[in-house]
Structure formats: structure tokens, C-alpha cells
Amino acid sequence: MNIADAVVFVVDDDTLFRRSMERLLSSVGYPVETFVSAWEFLQREPPTGPACLILDVQMPEVNGLALQELLAGAERLMPIIFLTGYGTVPISVKALKAGAADFLQKPCTDQVLLDTIDRALLQAQQAWCEHAKQTTVQQYLKTLTTREREVLALVVTGMLNKQVADALGMSEKTVKVHRGRIMKKMHAVSLAELVRLADQGGITP
Amino acid sequence: MTEQVCNPMHRPSHRRLRTRQRSFNGDDAVYIPHIISQIQQAEAASEASLRFESLLASLSTTFIKTPVPDIERQIEVGLQRVVEYFALDCGVLSELLDETTTPRVRYWYSMPGVAVPPGLLSLNKFFPWYASQLTQGNNVGCAHIDELPAEAGADRQYWLCSGLQSFLAIPLPVDGVVVYVLSVATLCSEYTWTRELIVRLQLIGDLFVSALMRKLNQEKLEKHLLLETLVADLSTVFTKAPASNVDTEIEDALRYVAECFGVDQNFLLEFSADHMALSTTYGYVVSRDSHISPSKICIDQELPWFTDQLLRGELVRFHRLDELPVEAALAKEAWLKRGIKSALIVPVSVSNTTICAFGVAAFRTEIDWPPTWILFLRLIGEILANALARKRAEEVSSRLWHELTHAARIAMLGELTASMAHELNQPLAGILNNAQAAHRLLAMESPDLVETREALLDSIADDQRAGKIVQLLRALGKKGVVERTPLNFNTLVQQVIRLVQSNMFEKQVTLSLDLAMDLPTVYGDPVQMQQVVLNLMLNAFDAMQHRTRCPRVLAIRTAHEASTAITVSFQDTGIGVNETTMRNMFAAFFTTKAEGMGMGLAISRTIVEAHGGRIWARPNADCGTTVCFTLPVSCEVAV
Numbered sequence A: 001m002n003i004a005d006a007v008v009f010v011v012d013d014d015t016l017f018r019r020s021m022e023r024l025l026s027s028v029g030y031p032v033e034t035f036v037s038a039w040e041f042l043q044r045e046p047p048t049g050p051a052c053l054i055l056d057v058q059m060p061e062v063n064g065l066a067l068q069e070l071l072a073g074a075e076r077l078m079p080i081i082f083l084t085g086y087g088t089v090p091i092s093v094k095a096l097k098a099g100a101a102d103f104l105q106k107p108c109t110d111q112v113l114l115d116t117i118d119r120a121l122l123q124a125q126q127a128w129c130e131h132a133k134q135t136t137v138q139q140y141l142k143t144l145t146t147r148e149r150e151v152l153a154l155v156v157t158g159m160l161n162k163q164v165a166d167a168l169g170m171s172e173k174t175v176k177v178h179r180g181r182i183m184k185k186m187h188a189v190s191l192a193e194l195v196r197l198a199d200q201g202g203i204t205p
Numbered sequence B: 001m002t003e004q005v006c007n008p009m010h011r012p013s014h015r016r017l018r019t020r021q022r023s024f025n026g027d028d029a030v031y032i033p034h035i036i037s038q039i040q041q042a043e044a045a046s047e048a049s050l051r052f053e054s055l056l057a058s059l060s061t062t063f064i065k066t067p068v069p070d071i072e073r074q075i076e077v078g079l080q081r082v083v084e085y086f087a088l089d090c091g092v093l094s095e096l097l098d099e100t101t102t103p104r105v106r107y108w109y110s111m112p113g114v115a116v117p118p119g120l121l122s123l124n125k126f127f128p129w130y131a132s133q134l135t136q137g138n139n140v141g142c143a144h145i146d147e148l149p150a151e152a153g154a155d156r157q158y159w160l161c162s163g164l165q166s167f168l169a170i171p172l173p174v175d176g177v178v179v180y181v182l183s184v185a186t187l188c189s190e191y192t193w194t195r196e197l198i199v200r201l202q203l204i205g206d207l208f209v210s211a212l213m214r215k216l217n218q219e220k221l222e223k224h225l226l227l228e229t230l231v232a233d234l235s236t237v238f239t240k241a242p243a244s245n246v247d248t249e250i251e252d253a254l255r256y257v258a259e260c261f262g263v264d265q266n267f268l269l270e271f272s273a274d275h276m277a278l279s280t281t282y283g284y285v286v287s288r289d290s291h292i293s294p295s296k297i298c299i300d301q302e303l304p305w306f307t308d309q310l311l312r313g314e315l316v317r318f319h320r321l322d323e324l325p326v327e328a329a330l331a332k333e334a335w336l337k338r339g340i341k342s343a344l345i346v347p348v349s350v351s352n353t354t355i356c357a358f359g360v361a362a363f364r365t366e367i368d369w370p371p372t373w374i375l376f377l378r379l380i381g382e383i384l385a386n387a388l389a390r391k392r393a394e395e396v397s398s399r400l401w402h403e404l405t406h407a408a409r410i411a412m413l414g415e416l417t418a419s420m421a422h423e424l425n426q427p428l429a430g431i432l433n434n435a436q437a438a439h440r441l442l443a444m445e446s447p448d449l450v451e452t453r454e455a456l457l458d459s460i461a462d463d464q465r466a467g468k469i470v471q472l473l474r475a476l477g478k479k480g481v482v483e484r485t486p487l488n489f490n491t492l493v494q495q496v497i498r499l500v501q502s503n504m505f506e507k508q509v510t511l512s513l514d515l516a517m518d519l520p521t522v523y524g525d526p527v528q529m530q531q532v533v534l535n536l537m538l539n540a541f542d543a544m545q546h547r548t549r550c551p552r553v554l555a556i557r558t559a560h561e562a563s564t565a566i567t568v569s570f571q572d573t574g575i576g577v578n579e580t581t582m583r584n585m586f587a588a589f590f591t592t593k594a595e596g597m598g599m600g601l602a603i604s605r606t607i608v609e610a611h612g613g614r615i616w617a618r619p620n621a622d623c624g625t626t627v628c629f630t631l632p633v634s635c636e637v638a639v
Helices: A015-028 A038-042 A064-070 A089-097 A110-143 A146-155 A161-168 A172-185 A191-200 B002-006 B008-025 B032-065 B068-085 B128-135 B150-162 B195-240 B243-261 B304-311 B326-337 B371-415 B417-443 B449-477 B489-506 B526-544 B579-584 B600-610
Strands: A007-011 A032-035 A051-055 A080-084 A102-105 B090-095 B104-110 B140-142 B166-174 B177-186 B265-271 B278-285 B316-318 B342-350 B353-362 B485-487 B510-515 B522-524 B553-561 B565-571 B614-619 B625-632
Touching: A007 A015, A007 A038, A015 A032, A015 A110, A015 B417, A015 B449, A032 A038, A038 A064, A051 A064, A051 A110, A064 A080, A064 A089, A080 A089, A080 A110, A089 A102, A102 A110, A110 A191, A110 B417, A146 A161, A146 A172, A146 A191, A161 A172, B032 B068, B032 B195, B068 B090, B068 B104, B068 B195, B128 B140, B128 B150, B128 B166, B128 B177, B166 B195, B177 B195, B195 B243, B195 B371, B243 B265, B243 B278, B243 B353, B243 B371, B265 B304, B265 B371, B278 B304, B304 B316, B304 B326, B304 B342, B304 B353, B342 B371, B353 B371, B371 B417, B371 B449, B371 B526, B371 B600, B417 B449, B417 B489, B449 B489, B449 B526, B485 B489, B485 B526, B489 B510, B489 B526, B489 B553, B489 B565, B522 B526, B522 B625, B526 B553, B526 B565, B526 B600, B526 B625, B579 B614, B600 B614, B600 B625
Parallel strands: A007 A032, A007 A051, A051 A080, A080 A102, B510 B553
Antiparallel strands: B090 B104, B090 B177, B140 B166, B166 B177, B265 B278, B265 B353, B316 B342, B342 B353, B485 B522, B553 B565, B565 B625, B614 B625
């Protein structure tokens, strides 16, 4: 299963191994980018779509685990698959705890490798979808006025219009008008959807 | 001379002189012609006496002046003069080795055309009467063979056959034992052996014997000196000989010993572990007789009597095999089979334990072993046994050291498991990736053959990489013999780095390499040298393990000074060592690590020093330690 435009990054200090990975993944049809060190990888622009990172553990200067730390927060959009020549239990536990998608031992068959990559990319795609949705909600939220935000915050808690009016010191009719505008600006068709969108946008009861 | 005049053997002529004086003092001078004739006879006798005395004086002066090596020749010249002086046909001086065997003819002279008759030469069973007379110290002689007494019947028969007319044999005792016999004979005419003549011949015989005695004593003294020098020489040689040379030194010593003692063979026998048998560890056989093979000296069978005798600290000594007791039948048979005629074997003890035996033997002649030789053989045996014991001890210690070095290497490899697995899995993963990629590429409708070819070439490169690592690991793991091959330390250092690379990443150590251009080749054992480099690198990693503030850097440098030596240094930025550690770090069992055995640096030092180098450590100006070693650049150890 290929995900359109999904990029596979390979960071490994071993030239021959990098070349072999590039060759294998290209033969399957993945766009591949390889890097000799963590520094080289960090100099690249962050990806704008689904991607995954195949990372060696033992590397000079910044090793795989250190790079994982530096990339913390981004791994949902770019899952990290560790691929090591000699993995110990403590290292793999540390990597997985820090959010690695998988921890593979060299050499591994293309089936295992490609399945893992596919899984990681699927995960990345879903993350990107989520990410995209979140971005939309944020954009909608930005169009709300301060008063509308205040109203929204109380509406999602399940308050009735009357209660909201009392709480904000406004008439029930004004609350109704605000609610109608909020529904329109947030592209929500029901209260339930509005609650969900507010939740995605970080407005929680 | 005056003494000899008083000799009872001169008595007849004295008596005659006295008789003449009495008749001269007598009243009647009637028998003047008779008196004149008596005077003439006396004058003739006196003249003969004078002539003989001048011969004796001349011979005796000659012998006094003759140096020892010329004595034998002078005796032969003397025999010639005697034969000529007394108008005889031949003269023989023989030596009685013992009463039952043929006397050894030492010197003889016979007139031209005259063969020495066997009767004068042999004292064997054909001449029983003659032999018994001589050994009893009696003169034997006759003007004609027929005059021999009846009891000499058997002897007579043989003398008749030999063509002898007259003969005289005079036994010449030394310290009361008849050792030499002077015999003279005529073949064509009869000869009357007057008492005077006998006495004169006896005098000459004594002269010969005293010259021979001087020679023998001198030789004995020289032999003693020679043997003393031999012992002194050997003890000097073996004190200085390194254990590795002991084998050749013992072989040389055995040849030297055989020459000095004048024996046909000598050997060092060692007891088996159960003390049941003896085997020849070292032996020497004179090679003048090509038919004698060295295997003759091997006593490879169990000879209980022989072994017991030596274990009890008793020596085994026989002049002839017959002298051996009945219980030594087995040994006797073994020696007889090997053609040994005489042997002297002494037990040798080192620290009160009989560990071996040293012996000399003869197969060409029988030798009556002089008692002084026992002491010399014991001394030499002890020198050889001590050297041998030293060699054995050093062999054991060298083997143990070799094993320890190997164990340390294996322990070090154990530390590198992660690194080695990484170094092997890396190329294996590359090969698998490339193979799978190639497989996929070929399965395509229009396969990219260029890429497929690249994949295969990369696989080959990866395979070779893996092969080299396996080779290095095998070499480090094997317990092979130490070899000396030309080594380039730049290559060697890089090989070892390959092995510890992952370890280094894991420990977050940065490597800084400064390898000298044109580094001269040194000769050494590659595995041992890799062991040293590996040990120093791992030590540096350990030293830097607890450093968190300053960067962990290991700087490895190779350098050479004036093409005579190379230096390899390992500079770390570790915690450094205190003065006590600096002083003791190369000693065995000294360690500052919780799990350390304290053998790593001690082994490294032994290896470096065995290669003629030196290893030391010094603190760095800022932090950490530098460990350096030098190795000489030389071709002389090249194999």
C-alpha cells in the first residue's frame, strides 16, 4: 500500500547501507531521501506531508536516540522506525517509550521493513488528516469575535440560552443571535458537531 | 749409577773381580799367561761395561730431555738402539692389560727383514706357562727353544712354529704389579742370555717404564685439568644460556664432553613420570664410525635393575658387560644388542631428588673408568639437569603466559560483542537490501540493469567488509603460534577502530586520528599488536566514561623517529590517574576498575617488551592520560 507523496527518510552513517536502503525503497516506489548524519537531516526543511524516518541508533556525534529527542513532538507526523545493527533491550525500551513507531534489527527482510514503513506512513497520514482538520477548526475559531467565543465556551458546557444570557449579562435573544452566527462561522449543522469542533479547537467544557 | 752397581744383578761381575784380586795377591806368579788372559778379560768386561753405561746414560739423558708427546717415538728409537747394541733381531715393549688377554704391544723394533714373531706379542691361551711366569714377575728366556722346561710344553709347540731361536722376556712391574714386558729375540742364531745382559736389559726396561710413567702421569694431570676446565666452561655457558638455547647448548655440551673424556657416546637420561623407565633426552655419539646410529643410545625399554640402581643413588659402572650382576641380565642384553662394551652412568639429583642420569659409554674399546671421572660426570650431569629444569620451568611459564594473553584477548572480545554484532550486521543488512532490491528490479517489465548491477557490486563490497571483520575476529580469538610479520601500524590501528567503532559511538567518544605518513614497517605478531591497541583504546573509553562536562576525545597518533623506532600514542580526556596508579598501572593484578582483572596493561607491556619496545604513561597538561609505546624498526627479526 503506497501513500501518495509519502517520503521515507533514511539517516545512517554507513554509506553502503544508505545506498542499499535507497535502492530497495526506490524499487518499491517510495520517494527516498538519505542523510549521513543527524545534523544533515536537521538542516532539511520539515516535511509538509506524510513521511517516516528510518534511523540508525549508533552514529557518531548525535546518535539516533538523541535525534529522536530533538524531533520530539513531530513524531506523530513523521514516525521514527529504528533500525539497528545491535539492539539491546534498554535501548529499544527507551526508543519505544519516547514514541518510536518500531524498533527493527538489521538485517531484516524487505517484507518486515516495508510493512513497518507502510504502517508508519498510514499512521503519519492519519496524523496529517487530524492535523489538517485541527488547522481548519483553528481557522474557523479565529473568525469568532470575543463575545462569540465567550458564548461558545458556555454553550459547549450544555448551558441553555437563558443560562448563558444570565451568565454573560445579556438578553436571551442576543444569545440566540450569537449562537446562530457561531454555528455558521464554525460550519456546524448541529450542536453536537459544534461541541466536537470546539473540542478539537481546544475549547473544552 | 752407583746404586745400579750395587744392584744384586751386578753381583756376578763383582764376584769375578774379587776372585781376580785374590789370585793377584797370591804367592805364586806362575800362571802369568793366565793372569794376562784374566786381565784382558777384565779389561774387555770393563770396556763392555763402559760402553753399556754410555748407552744407558745416553738413553736416560734422551728420555729426560724428551717432551711428553715425543716419548713414544723415543722408546721405539731406544728399542732400535738396544737391538743394534746387543746384536738382536727384534725388541718389543708390550703392556699387560690383564693376565687373561693378549698383551697390547705398545712399541717394537725389528731388524730390517725380520718379522716380529707372534710369541713375543701374544700371551693368550697358547702360552699359559709363559704368561704365568711373567705375571709372577719371573724372567723368561732360553738360548734355544729346546731348553724350555717340561711344563712349558704347550708354549714350546707354538714357539717352534713361530721360528724363534732364542728369546728373553723381562717383566717390568709398576707399584708391585707387572704392567709392561720387555722382550727381545733372535731368529737366526742362538743367543746366550748372561746374567749381566739380563740386568742390563732390565735397567733399560726400567728406563722405558719410567719414561712411560712420566707420560702417563702427565697425561692424567692434563686430563684432570681438561675436565676441570670442561666443568668450568659448561657451568659458565649454562649460567648465561637463555632457556630457548638450552637445547642446542646441551647438544653442544655433549659433543664437547665426549671429546674431552674420549668416549664414544654420552647421554642424559630422564626418568618417566612414574619412575619406571628411563629415556634418552639428549645424546651424542661420535660419528667417526658411520655405522653407529644415534638410535643406539636410546634406552627405550624398561630396565628395572638399571632404573632401581640409579634411583637408589647408586652409579652403574662396568668395564666389561660380564661384570654386571645376574639381576642385571635384562640391561646387559639391551646393552649387548647396542654394542656397548663399557659404560659409566651416574644418577643426578637436583634439590635432593634424582631426576635424571648422566652417562658415558664406549662401543669400540673397553674402558676401565677412572674413579675421578665419577665426580666430573656428576658435576656435568648436575649442570645439564639444572639447565634442563630451568628450561622446563620457563616453558611452563611461557605457556601459561600465552594462555593468559589469549584469555585476556577473549575477555576483551567479550566486551566488544555489541560492537562486533553491529559491524557484522551492517554489511549483512546491506547485502540483504541489495539482493531484495535487485530481485524487485529484475521482476519489473523493463528491468533497470544498471541499477541491478550496482546493487550486486555493493553486495560484493559489503560481503568483503564482513569477511574482513570475521577474519580479524578469528585471528584475535585463535590460540595460534606467535609469528613475526611486517606490520604497518596505520593499517593496524584502523583495523582495530573498525572493531570498536560502535562501542565508541555508544560511549560517545570522538576519535581523532593523526597517522604519520611513510610510517616504517615494524616486525611483530599482528594479533598481539592488535590486542595491545585494542586494550589501550578500551582503557581510554573506560577512563572517559564518567566525564560529562568536557568532550570525550581519544587522539591516536602514530609517529616515527629517525627511522629507528615508531611511537603510537593514545591520548584521552578521561579522569586521569594519580601518581600511585601511574607507577603501578603496568604491573600484573593492578586495577582501578571494579570488574578489572588488572592484566590488560601488564599483558600489553609484556607484548611490547617482547617485541623490543617500551610502553609508558604520562598525564596530560589539561586532563586525562596519554599512553605511548615504541617499537624498534629493524629487519633483523624478520622471519
